[in-house]
Amino acid sequence: MARRSHKPDLEAILDDIADRMASESERGKVADYIPELAKANLNRFGIAVVPIGGAPVVAGDADEPFSVQSxxxxxxxxxxxxxxxxxxxxxxxxxxxxxxxxxxxxxxxxxxxxxxxxxxxxxxxxxxxxxxxxxxxxxxxxxxxxxxxxxxxxxxxxxxxxxxxxxxxxxxxxxxxxxxxxxxxxxxxxxxxxxxxxxxxAVAMSCRQLAMSARFLASAGRLEGDDDPIITAERARRIVALMVTCGLYDASGEFAFRVGIPAKSGVGGGILGVVPGRASIAAWCPGLDEKGNSLLAARAFEELARATGWSIFGVL
The missing domain is CATH 3.40.710.10 (DD-peptidase/beta-lactamase superfamily)
Incomplete structure (x- = not known):
């Protein structure tokens, strides 16, 4: 993966993304075929990044729990x-x-x-x-x-x-x-x-919690501070590979093309991403596009990849 010469200012990047997502008028539609999910507020947006070896960086409604679904x-x-x-x-x-x-x-x-x-x-x-x-x-x-x-x-x-x-x-x-x-x-x-x-x-997590929960996939199967790995490095790699090819259903190819971050979405409006060797990421907005993925969370991932150069396919 191509690397940029500077360490990204994640706090500034996430604040900027959250501000822009707040001003978006096109926000998608909630998953109303599950009645409880239809109650979600389309104006919510949160994003969190957990760098390997670092503390979570968050913006927006990153501590608001939501249904993680798939x-x-x-x-x-x-x-x-x-x-x-x-x-x-x-x-x-x-x-x-x-x-x-x-x-x-x-x-x-x-x-x-x-x-x-x-x-x-x-x-x-x-x-x-x-x-x-x-x-x-x-x-x-x-x-x-x-x-x-x-x-x-x-x-x-x-x-x-x-x-x-x-x-x-x-x-x-x-x-x-x-x-x-x-x-x-x-x-x-x-x-x-x-x-x-x-x-x-029906497990509920916030963006902060969700990004924290995927750290082991960004770290080849290990949780920081644990002597024993959660999963072998080989299995972690295979899970991440499936996230690239299958994580956003029949929009997985388009997401890989535009964003280049292994990810998994859910109809609760969340997207979980993993940048091997770098960070785990979660973004959330309840409004979905026609493929069943969060419209604004996907846009946020695209902006984050562009700002950080974190695409696994090289700098965008």
Whole structure:
């Protein structure tokens, strides 16, 4: 990755980005198919950067918790890889889908094997792996503890209202899960798997907490101050690679082209980014574009990459 000769003034850069995002009139639309997410305020915007070995730098509403939704799939994949290693790839692929994140079309053609772990059916298979033979509540508690450890913050938890809203309106995810179960790619009862999946997606974090939680991916699997790595450097690299190719659903290629930072989005309006060897990043604004990604968070990432030269493909 190309490097600039000066250390970027992150505080000034983030303040400038937050000011410009506050003045944007085009802000996207909230994800109203999950009723609780439809209540989000479109005027909110936050951004946080955690440099390796440094303190968080934040601007805007960076300490406002929001529903991380599919961003959590980065952490569920981390846990599943620790559970079953490369065995996961017998049940879920590693290729971009080119279809919406909740599409059933490819599952039919590919006999219940999802294209990648970041689309909904892939994340449901990952939840099945994490669940093992346990009760859902035990797996939920374990996962929340993991998020708290990653972020060094015991206040992180599940937004119960969002979880209930997803459970009440999750017909399409149930259809995906039942189809995969029929094809033999779920080992636990569908409702148990979905209870874990819906609660994982309902974890609430702020930009500061989310950026903190991904530091280990920017540091080749290690948390600063921990003797033992969270995950091997090889697995961290593979997760980051999937973020590049699959992290923003069928807009992943465009995001890589325009921004060049490995990232994962969620319909709660957040985007989590990782610059290997440099920093972890989170930006949030609830309004989504037509692909289901935050309109202004994506613009903020593009401006940040341009100001810092942090694209993995070289200076923009």
């Amino acid at each position: 961003i959590v799939k980065v952490f569920t994949l981390t846990l599943a890889l620790e559970r079953v290693g490369s065995g996961i790839w017998a049940r879920v692929g590693r290729e971009p889908s080119g279809d919406p994140f909740n599409s059933i079309v490819q599952l039919e053609y590919e006999h219940g094997i999802p294209r990648n772990p970041f689309i909904n059916p892939g994340a449901i298979v990952v939840a099945d792996i994490i669940l093992g033979k346990r009760e859902p509540q035990a797996a939920i508690e374990e996962f929340v503890s993991l998020c708290r450890r990653f972020a060094c913050d015991e206040s992180i938890g599940i937004d119960a209202d969002v979880a209930a809203s997803e459970i009440a309106t999750g017909a399409r995810n149930r259809a995906l899960a039942h189809f995969m179960a029929a094809e033999g790619n779920l080992k636990n009862p569908v409702e148990d798997v979905l209870e874990l999946y819906f609660n994982q997606c």
